[in-house]
Amino acid sequence: MRFIAVLLALGLLWVQAQTWFGQRSAARVAELRTQLQQQEQANAQAREAQTRARAELKDLREGLEMVEEKARSELGMVKPDEIYVKLK
Incomplete structure (x- = not known):
């Protein structure tokens, strides 16, 4: 009985x-x-920075197209390799 008590005490320790x-x-x-x-x-923080970077990239990609479209319609912009034809 004493042996079991010592063994249990050692296990607990x-x-x-x-x-x-x-x-x-x-x-x-x-x-x-x-x-x-x-x-x-x-x-x-990295996810937030990535989200901001993606939004900025999207704005840059879409923003240039929008700027080009406005320049073409409002200012008559023509690229060097294009021929401008105006239809009435």
Whole structure:
């Protein structure tokens, strides 16, 4: 009976040691959670920057077409290789 009690006590000590000092210790878990929060914030900032960059690229692509269309209709712009024909 005494042997079983000693064995259980050693098992309990081993479990406690793993909980406080092991690879999955409470301190390590807290550290990993902090790192996870920091990485999630960095990912969110990167997503926002990517969204802004995509919107800017879209505006540049579509914006030039819109500027060219207005220049053609309002200012009569003609490209060097084009022939302008006006129909009434």
